[in-house]
Amino acid sequence: MSVFKRKPGRTHPGRISGAAVHNLFSHPATIKYIGGKYTLDKRCRGLIKYDPLLCIGCGLCMKDCPTGAITIVNKGTKQDRDMHAYLDTGKCIFCGQCADTCPKKDIVVTSESDLSNFSRDGLKIEL
């Protein structure tokens, strides 16, 4: 985050030139509109990641999700599980409660925030 590097440039008149020089060599605060990739600090909460191999299908994440955004489906049989997770990113509020609840910790929160889509249906994704 480039904002952390900012210096107070107001209280002292002499600092203005310092700030000008600083700004001349610092990275721009904006990014290119098309093609530029904005990355959040990795401690931010963004899209969740799901590991179907660890999931035991207990359904606790669905129960605790405040918005009902996540759906876990077993497409296999009892013995031979084939787990899938579907997330409606239009509903998800990225609270991370599912990751906290999951007893197997197979849901983790990432800082991925690039989620926009051209249609509502496109917001429903499989994790």
Next chain:
Amino acid sequence: MENELMEALITRFPELEGKVKISAPLRVSVDWLPQETFLKVITWLHDEKKLTHGHNVIGTDEGDNLGFIYMISGEDQVIVILRTTAPKQAPRIPSLSGLYKCFILFERELCDLFGADVTGLPPGPRYPLPDNWPKDQWPLRKEWKPEKFDRQTMIYQGDSTPETAGAPAGNPASPGPATEGAAEVNAKTEALLQTVELDEEARAAAAFVNQPLPGEAASDNAPETAAKHPNSENLITVPIGPQHPSLDEPSTFTITLEGEKVEGAVIGIGYNHRGLEKACESRSYVQDLYIIERVCGICSHAHTTAYCMCVEQLAGVTVPPRAEYIRLIVGEMERLHSHLLWLGVAGHEIGFDTLFMMSWRDRERVLDILTVLGGNRINYGINCLGGVRRDIDEGLAQEIHKTLDFLEAEIKYYLKLAETDSTLAARLAGVGVLSKEDCLLYGAAGPVARAAGISDDVRQIEPYGAYRDIPVRVITDEHADVFGRTLVRIKEMLESIRLIREALARLPEGPITVRVPRRIPAGEAIIRVEAPRGEDLHYLRSNGTDMPDRVRVRAPTECNWHGMQHMLEGGYLSDVPITIAAIDPCYSCTDRAISLRGHNSLSGQVLDWQQLRKYSLDWYRQRGIDPSGIDLADISAHTDGKE
């Protein structure tokens, strides 16, 4: 203190023997009382025991009855909880707004949300439901199911509870269960109605705003009272809002002016009612945490802290000390961010936009820290039931220290600015005065009360969490106007910085969370915490399942609204925005609840996206502008069928 009060109560009212108990430190809880006894008790407590601060009125659904829970306190800060009931068929209770002015909003809420018939309530706009909401639908009653209600047509499908429908709409003059106490209180209400402010309120209410609701006859005495004013032909009314550039959130202010002077003000709020409390009743405690967090975008941490403390108290778990310290750090960070935001808004309202730019730039630094601390910029989500979700490590502590050093220098500069800048003093001093007596009368909270010299800070009155270890120095001021509120807020930021530094230095080792069971034992908890805007009071009642029975969020702004009218009257029109801004109003907090309000000309209908677009296209066509030239057709082709 609690014992003394309890004994005094029992000595005076022997019938209360066995019904009074100390439910928690600083809480005296009285069992359900018949209305007659209740009115005697509350009048006695108010007059003799000087319990003059009204905190809250909560409605509950008790099966066949409606329950009403009143919370009052006095000098010694013990909150007395009094309860009374009224049958659902005729839920009539007398208004206590004669005793406690600050109960007006809460009682209006009882009428709208529970269908209570509060007799003697001064006239005023409806709160908090939309104007076109049917009069016989009371959403917080348990039998009312949101899924049966069609928001487009405002029709409730299914049995419309015929035996209760129409009860409150009944003739208010019809003899109710008139009790001696009720007569007393009503007389008091009457007496108070004669006093100037209420008279003015009534007059102002009559003048305009209070357009009759659909199906409601216009109050007959309205034009009469308006005509009583000696200068009524010189009065003009200026409606501001619900949408207005100087308002950050929807609300209406109808200002009556004589020249430039504000003669009367009527405030209409409730546009943000989202029904959060109803939503909480059908979700689990864990899910509710996220609803409560969204009550307000600025004091989200204060609300979740209060909610978590309620749940933890009921479940009987003790939060690990480290978690309490982290809650303190985030809470104080939030105060910094809220006060910096306020300072900017205040600067903006008085045309000092440089201050706005400067303080909002600094606020961004606080938000950066909150982002990395909690994971999100506004709804940090750091609280969880039983503790906090994220720890503070060494690196993060360093980052916080660095930011605090920066902020301290900046805030000291703001303080110097506020104390020495003559323009600022000239613009703010003497504006929006609410004296100490008025603050007590209207139940003002937080910086508004502290600016009037009242040492009202929950962190000191009733220390919770880590505030027990790190005492707070309460900042007060004697100005009692907007200038005083500015000074209080700036000085409070310096105090917050001190608190965070101390908490970081003393941060205990250990776990940050304990397990909280999913089912919470039956009981009720009343918790107050100090939000940036004042006392935030939460009420939570559980019935032994994994969903709460009743959640009531009384945000600080809700108490500060009562004095608003008083602050505006007598001032000048140009001071209205800053006076409103000075209580740091948070409409969402107050209303807790999005309900769309339909356009009147469309018979109160809520428009969906397609209708709205058609409406706007027609609007342009009527004015001879052809919107097709700007490729709208093209846009619709893309969006059709996808929305």
